[in-house]
Amino acid sequence: xxxxxxxxxxxxxxxxxxxxxxxxxxxxxxxxxxxxxxxxxxxxxxxxxxxxxxxxxxxxxxxxxxxxxxxxxxxxxxxxxxxxxxxxxxxxxxxxxxxxxxxxxxxxxxxxxxxxxxxxxxxxxxxxxxxxxxxxxxxxxxxxxxxxxxxxxxxxxxxxxxxxxxxxxxxxxxxxxxxxxxxxxxxxxxxxxxxxxxxxxxxxxxxxxxxxxxxxxxxxxxxxxxxxxxxxxxxxxxxxxxxxxxxxxxxxxxxxxxxxxxxxxxxxxxxxxxxxxxxxxxxxxxxxxxxxxxxxxxxxxxxxxxxxxxxxxxxxxxxxxxxxxxxxxxxxxxxxxxxxxxxxxxxxxxxxxxxxxxxxxxxxxxxxxxxxxxxxxxxxxxxxxxxxxxxxxxxxxxxxxxxxxxxxxxxxxxxxxxxxxxxxxxxxxxxxxxxxxxxxxxxxxxxxxxxxxxxxxxxxxxxxxxxxxxxxxxxxxxxxxxxxxxxxxxxxxxxxx
Numbered sequence: 224x225x226x227x228x229x230x231x232x233x234x235x236x237x238x239x240x241x242x243x244x245x246x247x248x249x250x251x252x253x254x255x256x257x258x259x260x261x262x263x264x265x266x267x268x269x270x271x272x273x274x275x276x277x278x279x280x281x282x283x284x285x286x287x288x289x290x291x292x293x294x295x296x297x298x299x300x301x302x303x304x305x306x307x308x309x310x311x312x313x314x315x316x317x318x319x320x321x322x323x324x325x326x327x328x329x330x331x332x333x334x335x336x337x338x339x340x341x342x343x344x345x346x347x348x349x350x351x352x353x354x355x356x357x358x359x360x361x362x363x364x365x366x367x368x369x370x371x372x373x374x375x376x377x378x379x380x381x382x383x384x385x386x387x388x389x390x391x392x393x394x395x396x397x398x399x400x401x402x403x404x405x406x407x408x409x410x411x412x413x414x415x416x417x418x419x420x421x422x423x424x425x426x427x428x429x430x431x432x433x434x435x436x437x438x439x440x441x442x443x444x445x446x447x448x449x450x451x452x453x454x455x456x457x458x459x460x461x462x463x464x465x466x467x468x469x470x471x472x473x474x475x476x477x478x479x480x481x482x483x484x485x486x487x488x489x490x491x492x493x494x495x496x497x498x499x500x501x502x503x504x505x506x507x508x509x510x511x512x513x514x515x516x517x518x519x520x521x522x523x524x525x526x527x528x529x530x531x532x533x534x535x536x537x538x539x540x541x542x543x544x545x546x547x548x549x550x551x552x553x554x555x556x557x558x559x560x561x562x563x564x565x566x567x568x569x570x571x572x573x574x575x576x577x578x579x580x581x582x583x584x585x586x587x588x589x590x591x592x593x594x595x596x597x598x599x600x601x602x603x604x605x606x607x608x609x610x611x612x613x614x615x616x617x618x619x620x621x622x623x624x625x626x627x628x629x630x631x632x633x634x635x636x637x638x639x640x641x642x643x644x645x646x647x648x649x650x651x652x653x654x655x656x657x658x659x660x661x662x663x664x665x666x667x668x669x670x671x672x673x674x675x676x677x678x679x680x681x682x683x684x685x686x687x688x689x690x691x692x693x694x695x696x697x698x699x700x701x702x703x704x705x706x707x708x709x710x711x712x713x714x715x716x717x718x719x720x
Contacts, residue, residue: 224249225394226711229451232397233293236285243278243285243296243341246397250298250343251275254395262376262714266389268303268367270344272310277341284339293454293481295339300399302387303345303366304352305329305442306431311342315433316350316364318583319566319575326561329431330463331400331442338458343396346386352407353383354435354549354595356587358650361385361411365583369645372415373712374679378642379651381414383407384445388415391445392712398446398455404435404545406658408443413638413670413682416709418452418699419445421658423689424665425471427456428463434552436545437468438610439662447709449671449700453480456692475690486704488697490522492632494685495529495625500636503655507637507681510674514635514683517706526629531660533616540616541663543609549595569596586647617663623688631687632694638670638682661686669699672708677718680709 224246227235235241251270258264271277281296290296301307304315306325314320327333332342347367353359361382362370370385372378373393380389384401388411391399401408403421412419420443427442434440444455460476463469496515501508515525554568566572573592576583598606625634640654661668661684668686675681683702685695 225253226447228448229293229297229397229454232297233290236290236296242282244275244282246296247274247278247298247341247343250396254344257393258390258395262371262373264371264373264389264393265368266347266370266386266393267300267395268345268347268386269311271342274298274341274343281339281341291337291339292458294335294458296341297339297397298341298343299335299455300343300346300387300390300396301332302348302384302399302401304348304402304433305332305400307332307342309342311345313345313433314366315352316348316366317572318365318579319572320564321366323564324561325431327431330428330465331459332431334461335458340458346390346399348384348386349382352402352404352433352435354545354591355589356591358587360586360645360647361651363586363647369647372642373714374416375642375715375718377644377717378679379414379645381410381639381642384411387445388412388417388419391415391417391447398444398451400442400455401445402432402440402442403662404439405541405662406656408445409658409668409670409684410639410656412445413680414642416672416680416712417445417447418449418672418703419443419670420452420456420692421661421668422456422692423472423667425468426476426690426692427459428461428466428469430463430465434556436548437552438544438548439665449696449703450481450484453484453696456480472690477693480692480696483693483696484700485697486701488701489518489705491524492698493524493526493630494518494698495629495631495634496525496527497531497634497636497657498528499530499534500655500657504640506676507640507655510681511637511683514673514702514706518702521701521705526631529625529629529631529634531621531625531634533621534660537613537616537621537659537663540609540613541659543605544613546591546595547598547601547606550598551601587650613663617660618666621660622664622666622686626688633685633687633698636684638684641676641679641681657684665689667692667695669695671699671703674708678715
């Protein structure tokens with residue numbers, strides 16, 4: 224069951240051979256056996272005590288009136304920075320918010336419930352979505368400890384949506400929701416051998432999600448196959464008056480993306496190869512060459528190279544934008560939080576972390592939080608200039624320019640390298656990746672399994688201009704069906720040397 228797709232589960236439910244209660248019980252058993260015990264992945268922070276009751280109600284509803292959508296009765300996990308108005312905490316992995324219950328669902332949580340999805344629990348993450356310290360270990364939080372990579376347990380799951388990715392890969396849910404500012408869906412998805420969709424900023428609402436950046440944050444689906452991620456994506460879209468960015472998706476979003484799944488989607492498609500993202504690992508380059516050959520065999524027109532010439536100049540502007548926006552957006556979120564919150568501002572969090580240093584900062588500090596607190600308001604020239612340049616270099620002079628020059632439908636690049644060994648002393652050891660341009664521009668990207676290096680997955684990213692999710696889904700699905708790369712993790716303790 225852990226490898227069944229959502230579409231297959233729905234077929235079983237329609238024939239009466241599977242019920243939502245059975246599915247919930249199956250996942251709860253696997254969470255206990257694999258996440259709490261056995262390999263002890265530490266990917267799930269808590270399970271929803273109401274999940275079985277909700278499943279029973281949805282089974283009854285199916286019998287009486289039929290399913291609400293393709294998500295009816297399907298258990299999904301949410302990252303621990305997405306508000307749920309139930310018995311579960313929303314804490315971004317931080318002890319500063321432990322035990323805090325949201326007064327209402329995040330917009331996307333409400334949309335998932337309305338579609339009939341069962342919110343099974345909350346997943347571990349890099350604390351504060353990895354915006355606490357540049358020396359952090361991805362997948363570690365003071366609330367949940369270190370998440371493990373289910374392929375090789377002493378390897379890192381990448382972050383910040385570490386728990387969501389590891390749980391999906393290990394078959395602890397049908398799908399999960401992650402969030403990304405820059406790489407936090409793409410990197411953990413590729414490192415854990417699954418599909419991750421980072422939507423256009425504004426396609427899915429951010430209201431009720433603990434933020435980093437108003438200009439780059441987005442939530443997105445993570446699944447074992449493209450169709451699973453696509454089913455979830457359709458349930459997340461819509462205009463939210465509490466998130467002005469969603470106004471830009473008017474006339475652009477779909478509530479059902481399944482029609483864009485096309486096995487022949489690569490035929491005649493012009494795809495550019497962003498060679499400027501290659502070269503950090505010859506083994507990854509070799510896998511990418513194999514992927515390009517698969518696309519050619521499926522009829523794609525490969526434009527090589529199609530480099531994003533502004534790529535290296537984006538970073539210095541992006542970090543300035545994020546530091547300013549983190550302070551502003553987090554203070555706004557905390558000021559509106561329900562009663563009982565022990566922290567109401569970034570300053571409060573910094574002070575809490577200092578008081579609880581032994582528990583909260585045993586391995587790395589909070590340098591980014593301190594740097595963000597030192598920033599001023601969002602009308603300062605330094606912020607406005609950084610935002611303008613970051614968007615310009617990533618979008619009009621970056622992705623847009625390359626796509627227009629070569630008349631491309633999408634650009635491809637390595638999603639990253641094989642997972643590094645988790646190192647709580649020295650922090651992460653990223654080898655490479657390609658998320659920054661799409662993240663800074665607010666454009667969509669999809670990562671799909673591309674190959675393995677010593678048993679560790681690596682992925683390939685497809686990205687394009689704003690609201691081009693249908694095109695990316697078509698291409699990613701066609702590649703997935705032609706390549707059939709993904710395989711189940713085996714929870715291997717370490718690589719034998």
